[in-house]
Amino acid sequence: xxxxxxxxxxxxxxxxxxxxxxxxxxxxxxxxxxxxxxxxxxxxxxxxxxxxxxxxxxxxxxxxxxxxxxxxxxxxxxxxxxxxxxxxxxxxxxxxxxxxxxxxxxxxxxxxxxxxxxxxxxxxxxxxxxxxxxxxxxxxxxxxxxxxxxxxxxxxxxxxxxxxxxxxxxxxxxxxxxxxxxxxxxxxxxxxxxxxxxxxxxxxxxxxxxxxxxxxxxxxxxxxxxxxxxxxxxxxxxxxxxxxxxxxxxxxxxxxxxxxxxxxxxxxxxxxxxxxxxxxxxxxxxxxxxxxxxxxxxxxxxxxxxxxxxxxxxxxxxxxxxxxxxxxxxxxxxxxxxxxxxxxxxxxxxxxxxxxxxxxxxxxxxxxxxxxxxxxxxxxxxxxxxxxxxxxxxxxxxxxxxxxxxxxxxxxxxxxxxxxxxxxxxxxxxxxxxxxxxxxxxxxxxxxxxxxxxxxxxxxxxxxxxxxxxxxxxxxxxxxxxxxxxxxxxxxxxxxxxxxxxxxxxxxxxxxxxxxxxxxxxxxxxxxxxxxxxxxxxxxxxxxxxxxxxxxxxxxxxxxxxxxxxxxxxxxxxxxxxxxxxxxxxxxxxxxxxxxxxxxxxxxxxxxxxxxxxxxxxxxxxxxxxxxxxxxxxxxxxxxxxxxxxxxxxxxxxxxxxxxxxxxxxxxxxxxxxxxxxxxxxxxxxxxxxxxxxxxxxxxxxxxxxx
Amino acid sequence: xxxxxxxxxxxxxxxxxxxxxxxxxxxxxxxxxxxxxxxxxxxxxxxxxxxxxxxxxxxxxxxxxxxxxxxxxxxxxxxxxxxxxxxxxxxxxxxxxxxx
Numbered sequence: 001x002x003x004x005x006x007x008x009x010x011x012x013x014x015x016x017x018x019x020x021x022x023x024x025x026x027x028x029x030x031x032x033x034x035x036x037x038x039x040x041x042x043x044x045x046x047x048x049x050x051x052x053x054x055x056x057x058x059x060x061x062x063x064x065x066x067x068x069x070x071x072x073x074x075x076x077x078x079x080x081x082x083x084x085x086x087x088x089x090x091x092x093x094x095x096x097x098x099x100x101x102x103x104x105x106x107x108x109x110x111x112x113x114x115x116x117x118x119x120x121x122x123x124x125x126x127x128x129x130x131x132x133x134x135x136x137x138x139x140x141x142x143x144x145x146x147x148x149x150x151x152x153x154x155x156x157x158x159x160x161x162x163x164x165x166x167x168x169x170x171x172x173x174x175x176x177x178x179x180x181x182x183x184x185x186x187x188x189x190x191x192x193x194x195x196x197x198x199x200x201x202x203x204x205x206x207x208x209x210x211x212x213x214x215x216x217x218x219x220x221x222x223x224x225x226x227x228x229x230x231x232x233x234x235x236x237x238x239x240x241x242x243x244x245x246x247x248x249x250x251x252x253x254x255x256x257x258x259x260x261x262x263x264x265x266x267x268x269x270x271x272x273x274x275x276x277x278x279x280x281x282x283x284x285x286x287x288x289x290x291x292x293x294x295x296x297x298x299x300x301x302x303x304x305x306x307x308x309x310x311x312x313x314x315x316x317x318x319x320x321x322x323x324x325x326x327x328x329x330x331x332x333x334x335x336x337x338x339x340x341x342x343x344x345x346x347x348x349x350x351x352x353x354x355x356x357x358x359x360x361x362x363x364x365x366x367x368x369x370x371x372x373x374x375x376x377x378x379x380x381x382x383x384x385x386x387x388x389x390x391x392x393x394x395x396x397x398x399x400x401x402x403x404x405x406x407x408x409x410x411x412x413x414x415x416x417x418x419x420x421x422x423x424x425x426x427x428x429x430x431x432x433x434x435x436x437x438x439x440x441x442x443x444x445x446x447x448x449x450x451x452x453x454x455x456x457x458x459x460x461x462x463x464x465x466x467x468x469x470x471x472x473x474x475x476x477x478x479x480x481x482x483x484x485x486x487x488x489x490x491x492x493x494x495x496x497x498x499x500x501x502x503x504x505x506x507x508x509x510x511x512x513x514x515x516x517x518x519x520x521x522x523x524x525x526x527x528x529x530x531x532x533x534x535x536x537x538x539x540x541x542x543x544x545x546x547x548x549x550x551x552x553x554x555x556x557x558x559x560x561x562x563x564x565x566x567x568x569x570x571x572x573x574x575x576x577x578x579x580x581x582x583x584x585x586x587x588x589x590x591x592x593x594x595x596x597x598x599x600x601x602x603x604x605x606x607x608x609x610x611x612x613x614x615x616x617x618x619x620x621x622x623x624x625x626x627x628x629x630x631x632x633x634x635x636x637x638x639x640x641x642x643x644x645x646x647x648x649x650x651x652x653x654x655x656x657x658x659x660x661x662x663x664x665x666x667x668x669x670x671x672x673x674x675x676x677x678x679x680x681x682x683x684x685x686x687x688x689x690x691x692x693x694x695x696x697x698x699x700x701x702x703x704x705x706x707x
Numbered sequence: 708x709x710x711x712x713x714x715x716x717x718x719x720x721x722x723x724x725x726x727x728x729x730x731x732x733x734x735x736x737x738x739x740x741x742x743x744x745x746x747x748x749x750x751x752x753x754x755x756x757x758x759x760x761x762x763x764x765x766x767x768x769x770x771x772x773x774x775x776x777x778x779x780x781x782x783x784x785x786x787x788x789x790x791x792x793x794x795x796x797x798x799x800x801x802x803x804x805x806x807x
Contacts, residue, residue: 139781686799686803687799691728
């Protein structure tokens with residue numbers, strides 16, 4: 001069975017699933033729940049199986065033959081601009097497809113448990129499948145335009161799922177915010193595509209297909225656009241698109257608000273897959289980014305700054321999902337740092353491991369939220385370790401992986417990035433600074449994640465009765481489901497939830513071994529499979545080979561040292577967090593009291609939302625008001641004046657008609673009537689009268705004749 | 708005998724007929740007046756013809772008038788019968804149906 005020939009089924013099956021469940025939901029047919037489950041989970045599982053088959057088949061081929069374009073049908077064909085609905089199946093896209101469909105399938109299964117009591121059950125699965133369709137189109141597309149279709153599609157599904165409980169206003173607003181912020185990035189993305197196409201047209205090879213782009217993009221070298229290299233402009237335009245989709249500074253603001261959606265959505269879309277679309281896009285366009293040092297430096301800087309910035313916000317958040325959201329922003333920063341250091345495979349590697357452990361964390365948080373009766377405030381949790389052991393252990397494993405503790409998944413991917421950034425520092429000292437930021441972010445990650453773990457799972461349980469339930473606090477509060485089947489004390493959730501947690505936790509623990517670093521790999525005799533697998537896709541061989549030599553020449557010791565260093569600071573962060581938040585809470589309280597203003601600043605996310613509100617939204621609304629006033633005064637005034645004149649003119653014309661035209665007609669008619677009325681008196685009907693008249697006439701005639 | 712005598716007799720006959728027509732309300736009376744006037748005209752025709760070379764024309768015309776008068780009388784009497792059937796009178800001032 002040739003799986004590549006049926007690869008069209010990979011996105012098509014989820015689309016069909018979405019259509020079926022959408023129909024069921026839209027038409028309001030009463031169906032059994034298992035039918036929805038089978039359609040939704042089955043379609044994505046089938047996609048995953050086909051993807052596995054393709055992966056196996058690619059493995060049989062030699063490394064150079066592993067890039068296959070499968071054309072399904074021509075999409076449009078203008079003279080210059082040709083685009084097919086075609087899939088580029090290569091090492092990079094198959095990795096992404098495996099992650100999307102694999103993690104997607106697990107989260108579908110989890111949703112069976114999480115969404116069980118919800119009214120919009122089949123609607124939810126329809127959106128989820130539609131998202132999988134769009135995301136798979138995005139990663140499989142063989143040209144930029146088809147990729148953009150998927151890019152927009154995931155944005156739409158993100159909007160639909162954030163606002164899933166749309167009857168609660170903040171949720172609907174969060175959905176709109178995500179959509180609009182993404183729109184800014186998408187606008188920049190399409191401009192980047194347009195400039196790229198235009199530039200390639202000017203050198204005689206207009207195309208949007210990745211394989212052809214890769215062939216011809218070197219022609220753009222040295223081309224200028226104003227004072228800037230055209231490649232740099234394109235890269236930055238595309239990168240702004242990526243900051244929107246992947247929640248980087250300055251367009252990250254939508255992601256924390258997106259936590260208003262159901263928790264499986266946060267795990268699938270806002271942690272594991274959609275937000276990594278920007279990272280994937282840069283990986284796909286690596287040949288372009290490699291040509292521009294400036295663009296790479298910008299990508300790396302934005303990534304590193306975001307990594308630290310978001311981590312600091314994570315210190316002061318109390319909503320468990322918000323902590324994870326900022327952590328996601330921070331980890332996406334690491335991926336971009338990796339991309340910007342032109343070690344694309346490490347960035348993608350971190351993407352994959354992050355998909356495992358962050359999905360696990362979000363789903364664990366969802367399990368906690370269910371157990372706590374839709375309570376997301378960490379202050380009101382605590383001691384859950386004893387009540388929800390499976391959730392605790394899986395959450396702990398994923399947290400350790402995120403914190404970068406040896407030998408869990410996050411350790412390998414994060415240290416790979418940090419080490420490469422550090423070794424780039426020899427060429428460009430900017431990268432030493434970025435490495436410092438990265439390490440600071442890593443400490444921060446360890447600290448705030450264990451703050452989260454301590455507050456949630458350690459200590460003693462605060463029951464809901466201890467706190468006034470503050471509805472405005474929890475965005476998830478719209479999810480007013482009938483959860484009376486949950487006992488008062490938290491308990492472990494159903495099998496569909498726990499089994500998924502366990503699978504993801506195992507992946508978080510073991511996922512790192514597919515990409516062992518060079519130094520360690522040499523030690524245990526295992527190469528870096530992951531990097532080796534992706535190597536043909538990525539253009540920047542030169543840098544990598546040099547690094548390889550450097551390691552061979554004895555820099556391995558520095559790599560060990562850096563690993564030891566980052567692990568030890570992470571461990572320090574972990575113990576500090578546990579000690580502070582379980583034993584010495586008073587220190588935290590006194591600290592926040594002492595630095596109250598700093599705490600408020602961080603707690604309110606540096607007032608970034610407020611600043612955006614002040615700089616962009618308010619002036620826009622003011623402009624709105626101004627335009628509205630202009631409309632009302634000038635445009636409406638003009639229209640109304642025209643209307644008034646028309647009415648006046650109609651009155652004049654009407655009077656004219658009434659007075660002259662109708663008047664003349666009526667006068668004639670009246671004259672006829674009146675004269676008829678008078679004249680008919682002559683006709684008496686008496687014969688004698690007629691005789692007299694005849695006689696009179698006769699006499700007159702005679703007299704006239706004679707005289 | 709002179710022409711004037713005939714003409715005077717014709718004039719008297721005509722005036723009597725005219726008077727009858729103007730004063731009589733009864734339709735049959737008016738019919739009789741009309742007969743008088745027709746006969747006056749016939750008399751005039753014959754008289755002029757006699758005194759003007761005694762041509763045959765006037766005599767023929769007189770016979771025409773007599774035939775015409777007979778036909779007219781028949782038609783008029785038939786109309787009067789119809790009027791009588793409808794109105795039960797033959798007084799001309801009572802058979803007016805015009806309004807106002």
